Amino acid sequence: MLSRVADSIYWLNRYIERADNVARFVDVNLNLMLDLPPGVTQQWQPLVFTTGDLKLFSEKYGKATAENVIHFLTFDQDYSNSILSCLQMARENARSVREIISSEMWEEVNRFYRLIIEATKHHPQSALPNFFTQVKLSSHRFAGVMDATMTHNEAWHFGHMGRLQERADKTARILDVKYFYLLPSAEWVGTPLDQIQWIALLKSASAYEMYRKRQRRILPNNVAEFLILNREFPRSIYFCLRQVQQSLHQITGTPLGIWSNSAERSLGRLCSELAYTVIDDIIEIGLHEFLDRIQNRVNTIGEKMGETFFVTDLPQQVSIQK
Amino acid sequence: MAVHLDTYDPETFYDELYEAPGRPRSHAASLIQWMQQLSLEQLQQHLDTAQLALFNLGVTFRVYNDDQGVERIFPFDIIPRIIDGNEWQKLEKGLKQRIYALNLFLGDIYDQQKIIKDGKIPREIIESAQGFLRPCVNLTPPSGIWCHITGTDLVRHNDGQWYVLEDNLRVPSGVSYVLENRRVMKSTFPQIFQTMAVKPVDDYASHLLETLLNLASPQIPDPTVVVLTPGIYNSAYFEHSFLAQQMGVELVEGRDLVVVDGYLQMKTTKGLQRVDVVYRRVDDEFIDPLEFRADSFLGVRGLMEVYRQGRVALANAPGTGVADDKVVYAYVPEMIRYYLGEEPILSNVPTHLCWQESDRNYVLENLDKLVVKAANEAGGYGMLVGVNSTQEQREEFAQKIIANPRNYIAQPTLSLSRVPTFIEGQIEGRHVDLRPYILHRGDEVYVHPGGLTRVALTKGSLVVNSSQGGGSKDTWVLNS
Numbered sequence: 001m002l003s004r005v006a007d008s009i010y011w012l013n014r015y016i017e018r019a020d021n022v023a024r025f026v027d028v029n030l031n032l033m034l035d036l037p038p039g040v041t042q043q044w045q046p047l048v049f050t051t052g053d054l055k056l057f058s059e060k061y062g063k064a065t066a067e068n069v070i071h072f073l074t075f076d077q078d079y080s081n082s083i084l085s086c087l088q089m090a091r092e093n094a095r096s097v098r099e100i101i102s103s104e105m106w107e108e109v110n111r112f113y114r115l116i117i118e119a120t121k122h123h124p125q126s127a128l129p130n131f132f133t134q135v136k137l138s139s140h141r142f143a144g145v146m147d148a149t150m151t152h153n154e155a156w157h158f159g160h161m162g163r164l165q166e167r168a169d170k171t172a173r174i175l176d177v178k179y180f181y182l183l184p185s186a187e188w189v190g191t192p193l194d195q196i197q198w199i200a201l202l203k204s205a206s207a208y209e210m211y212r213k214r215q216r217r218i219l220p221n222n223v224a225e226f227l228i229l230n231r232e233f234p235r236s237i238y239f240c241l242r243q244v245q246q247s248l249h250q251i252t253g254t255p256l257g258i259w260s261n262s263a264e265r266s267l268g269r270l271c272s273e274l275a276y277t278v279i280d281d282i283i284e285i286g287l288h289e290f291l292d293r294i295q296n297r298v299n300t301i302g303e304k305m306g307e308t309f310f311v312t313d314l315p316q317q318v319s320i321q322k
Numbered sequence: 323m324a325v326h327l328d329t330y331d332p333e334t335f336y337d338e339l340y341e342a343p344g345r346p347r348s349h350a351a352s353l354i355q356w357m358q359q360l361s362l363e364q365l366q367q368h369l370d371t372a373q374l375a376l377f378n379l380g381v382t383f384r385v386y387n388d389d390q391g392v393e394r395i396f397p398f399d400i401i402p403r404i405i406d407g408n409e410w411q412k413l414e415k416g417l418k419q420r421i422y423a424l425n426l427f428l429g430d431i432y433d434q435q436k437i438i439k440d441g442k443i444p445r446e447i448i449e450s451a452q453g454f455l456r457p458c459v460n461l462t463p464p465s466g467i468w469c470h471i472t473g474t475d476l477v478r479h480n481d482g483q484w485y486v487l488e489d490n491l492r493v494p495s496g497v498s499y500v501l502e503n504r505r506v507m508k509s510t511f512p513q514i515f516q517t518m519a520v521k522p523v524d525d526y527a528s529h530l531l532e533t534l535l536n537l538a539s540p541q542i543p544d545p546t547v548v549v550l551t552p553g554i555y556n557s558a559y560f561e562h563s564f565l566a567q568q569m570g571v572e573l574v575e576g577r578d579l580v581v582v583d584g585y586l587q588m589k590t591t592k593g594l595q596r597v598d599v600v601y602r603r604v605d606d607e608f609i610d611p612l613e614f615r616a617d618s619f620l621g622v623r624g625l626m627e628v629y630r631q632g633r634v635a636l637a638n639a640p641g642t643g644v645a646d647d648k649v650v651y652a653y654v655p656e657m658i659r660y661y662l663g664e665e666p667i668l669s670n671v672p673t674h675l676c677w678q679e680s681d682r683n684y685v686l687e688n689l690d691k692l693v694v695k696a697a698n699e700a701g702g703y704g705m706l707v708g709v710n711s712t713q714e715q716r717e718e719f720a721q722k723i724i725a726n727p728r729n730y731i732a733q734p735t736l737s738l739s740r741v742p743t744f745i746e747g748q749i750e751g752r753h754v755d756l757r758p759y760i761l762h763r764g765d766e767v768y769v770h771p772g773g774l775t776r777v778a779l780t781k782g783s784l785v786v787n788s789s790q791g792g793g794s795k796d797t798w799v800l801n802s
Contacts, residue, residue, distance in 0.1 A: 002578050003589045095554045099567030107378050154591065251591070309591045 005100055006158045007310040008093040012101075013146075013162035015090035016112070019083045020139035021170035022073050025050075025177065027132035028204035033066065035196055044069040050173045051081055070128070075120045083135060087116045102149035105142065112138040157247040161305070164247075168240035169298050172291045174204050175227050179288040198223050205235050224287055225279035228294075237294060238274045245271050248305070263304035270297050325360050327742070330749055336480050336739040337751060338403050349406040349800055356514050357401070362747055369400050369744060372506045381502045381560060396499055397793030400510060403741045403754060403775040407802025410771065413476070413484060413758070416667030418767040419658060421472055421760050424489060424645050426661040428468035432458050432641055442660050443653050447677075450728055451650055452698045453492070453643020455606060457613050457626060463639040464537045465764045470637040471530070471601075472760045473497070473773075476668070478739035485671045485736065487755065488651055491642040493603045496774040496794075497759050498561035501526060501568075503796045519801040521771040526759070527568035529768055530601075533761045534569075537635035538598040545598035547571045548588065550579070552604050552620045562603050576604070581624035586634045599635045606640045648697040648731045649675055672734060676727040685732040686723065689716040692732040693784075694723070707784060709735050738784055741795060743777055753778045755786050756797065772797035 025047060033042050045064035048057045056079065061068040076082040080089075087109075094101065094109040115138060119131050143163060150156050178201050198218050202208040207226065210233055215222045230236040245267050249256050252264065259265040282290045332340045339350040346354040357365075376395045405413075430436055431448060438445045448454055473494025475487040504523050508515055531547065538545030551562035553575050566573035578588050579597065587594040607614040609621040628634045644650060652673040655666040674681040674692070685692060689708050696704030706719045723730045740751035758773030775795040776786035786792040 001591055002572060002574060003591055004575065004578050005572075006591045092554065095559070095563075098560075098563040099573045103379065110378060158591075 001100075001154050003310050005097050005155065007306075008097045009100065009155050009159040010162035010305075010310075012090050012093040012097070012109070013143075013159040014166040015086040015093065016109070016139050016142050017163045017166040018081065018170070019086040019090070019116075020136055021167070021174070022081070022083050022086070023132040023135035023139075024170075024204045024206070025174055026070055026073055027129065027136075028200045030066075030070075030129065030132075031203075032197065032200045037193070040193075042066060046177050047073065050177045053079070053081065067125075075123065084116050084120055087113045097155075100155050102145070104145045104149045108138070108142045108145045112142060154251055157251050158309075161244045161247045164240040164243040165298060165302060167235060168237045168244070169295060171205055171227055171235050171237050171240065172294050172298070174201060175224060176288060176291045177201065179291075202227075207233060207235060221279050221283060224282065228282065228290075229274060229277060229279065238271070241267065241271050241274065241298070244301075251309075261304070261308045263301055263308050266297065266301045266304055270294075270301070325358050325362055325365060325749065327354055327358055327749065330742055330751070332740065332751060334480070335737060335751060335753075336478055336482055338405075338478070338739055338741045338754065339401075340742070347404075347406075350404050352517055353402070353404065353514060356517070365400070365744055366747060368510050372398060372400055372510050375506050375509070376502065379502060381499065397779060398503060398506070399743045399752075399777055399779075399793055399795045400507070401742050401744055401749070402507065402796040402798050403756075404798045404800065405772070407800045410799045411802060412667065414769045416484075417474055417758060417760050417769050419662065419664060419667050420474065420486065420489070420654060421469065421762055421767050423658040423661050424472070424491065424654065425466075425468055425762060427657045428639070428642055428645060429462075429466055430661075431644060432461060437657070437660055440660070442656050443650075447649055447653075447728075448644065451644045451647040453606070453641070453646055455614075455641040455643070458639075458641035461630060461641070464539070464632070464635045467537075467762050467764055468639040469642050469645070470533055470537070470639075470762050472638075472762070473757045474760060476756045476758065477671075477736055478756075480737040480739075484668060486654070486668050487671055488648060489645060489654070490757075491638060491645050492605060493558075493638070494757070494759070495558040495561050495603075496757055496776075497526060497770070498564040499794050500759070500770075500772060500774050500797070502564075503794060507796045518798070520798045521801060523770065523772055526770050527565065529761055529770065530565065531569040531571070533763045533768075534599045534601055534635075534637055536763055537637060539632070542598055546596060547599040547601065548574045548597050550574055550576070550600050550602040550604055550609075552576075552608070556603075558603065565601070576618075576620045576622055579622040579625075581622060581628055584628065584631065584633060586622065586625060586628050597634060599637065601637050606643055609636075609640060646698075648673075648695055649677070649728065652731065671736060674732040676723050676730040676732065681732075682723065682727055685730075686720055688732075689719060691735060693735055694719050694730055694732045697729045697731060705785075707735070710783075735784070738778075738786075741775070741777065743779070743795070745779065745781075750781070752781075753784050753786065754795065771799040 029044065029047055036042065044066050047069055048054050048064060051073070057072050061072060072079055072082065074083045077084060079085060091109050091113045094106055098106050115134055123131065146156070146159060178197065195218055198220060199208060202211050202223060205227055211223065211226050215226065226233060226236065228237045231239060233239055245256070248264055248267060252260050254260040254264060259268055328344045330340060331343045339346055339354065341347055373395065376398055381395055427437065437443050438448060469491040471494065473490040473496060475490065476484050477487050478484050500523055534547045535545055547569070548571055549562055549566040551559060551573055553559065556562070563573050572588065574588055580587055580589060580594070582594055586597045586600070588597050602609060604620045608618040610623065610625040611618045611621060612623050613626040625634070626640065629636055652670065652675055655670055658664055658666045674685050676682045676685055685694065689706070690711065692708045694706040694708070699705070706715060708716070738753035738755060741754050742749050743752040745752070754775050754777045756773050756775050759770045761768045761770070775797040776792045777795050778784055778786045779791060779793045
């Protein structure tokens, strides 16, 4: 398939998944703040911190109030990772590959986009929880429609890789938010508030119930283990990366366990490491440090995939035998 | 409130569905009868459902010179335009005749230029036409076909006769609306399709694909066909992607293509892949920066040379734009007589050529009665509709005509036929034109039944272009 098309389907899925994840952690924070005891300052800055765009935010908005952060992450036209921007880019990408994707997928993206545009025009605070629910559902619907209506061919695998890669990255970031909450309030560890925050975190990864079924008690190490290493939970980092790996090898036809390009090699290496990692290893390195490393490596894998499949600026050769 | 079509008044216009108040044309009778059972509210609901379906399908176009770059749906009316089967047969014959002649003209004009040498068309007219491409001289496209896909604009005047308004031989658009409008109509009014023998339109993509596959060299067992688009910001992007999808071929942009080892190739995730046939929806002057506009990013460097070597086929062939020139258009009846030795079945609209002094003087004196058009513009741009113009606009056009007489033609203001149209809860007559799509496949010319009926939604307006606020109607050709 065309490199440009593969690139577009990959990003279409990444953007949809990104919008979903932004909605998740804004929504959870919104809920979390309602549970804070009186007198405790609201924590909105960590959300911006995890996006890596704190500098941009501070320049434009100054103070990290609930209103500012929500606007920045949700409706800011100029911020490239806001939900609005994600949907705009997802739709542009979908438009450029309409003949490849199913018409149901296109309609889903279109509907999703209009939902955001409508909300951008008038977004009363009271309607926000419902709005974020709609965003999450729309993202699920898109993924479901894609899986159910599109041939699971090369194009589908590129889309699938985009979605799961983005999800791995965002699970790492969501987990990292907790680290930044802890920074100003180390004395909270083990308190009821701490419990509530871990629950909130699990909820923002839609992992709460699944976690309970497996572990019952909410213990920080167990939560981290579940979200990083669980082999069956569809939002755990390891699960996501293994899915990416399977799609990647489907595309190239290289059997798992060997590699034919640098993306396969980096990803294979990371997956093997995770397969043999236990949570104690991670705590030893430091959760934040570990997550930071994972994010960097996932980024590198993305770049290598780009070099392998998407680079389209071949030298413009014109050599014609007359 | 019920739909009271019995009070619908065609007034002094030719109406496509009504002979006189209360008297539907026989071919429209069962539609009218059926519609009268509906209430206006029901009609409105059907219209809303249909418009929403089109919006959800993303059947949109982009309007240029619009800061927002917004996409709009092409407004759609749910009362179809119906063409009787016998009448269609005549139109079909006339269109085929025209396409045969135009194709022979293109072959001649880029080769021996006999028509010029025999004094039927002045050389200066051809050589000053913007669409006349010198790099195409002495070039023979595969099977000698230049215009594979043509969209010819027709109108019906008060006298009930059809006239050809213009031929679009470069990259005519609109056929996607024909197919999508029909899809929406069928789901909105399934009942009526069962009672009327309407010719289906869904096979257009198959005919188009066959036309394109025919262009590949016969030695290639499974030719690769692509649709070349300028990209998602082009006003007709929806159509480009729609046609690629319907044919199951790749939709490519210039940046996806490269000339390597003397062949046109596309960049895929598994390396380069050879392309054999390009249905290009990019204008001539943008397709190859080496030969035409050096600043074009839409085309492919070296494409023309590959084409010249016969290693890729282009549809339509570069150079067909010379026959799109509105001055050259005036000579098509002459071409039919010259190349085919036949009398034209379809008439041109009488046309005044401003480069001829007597015509020019007449035009300048009668600007308020005429429609003036720039020879090379499309989409309703560069046009003066005399009867609706201001003194200032007429003066502006007079200056333009005097400054560049070659670039202007003028035609009498035709009284375009009307069709009952559902406007703001009421049914009123609105003016329409018709663009049928014609495919030249070498051994035969195929006319797709129907075409795009564009409707001027503004009361009294004669301008039907989508970029000027026109809408469209489904066009039914009945089995004869």
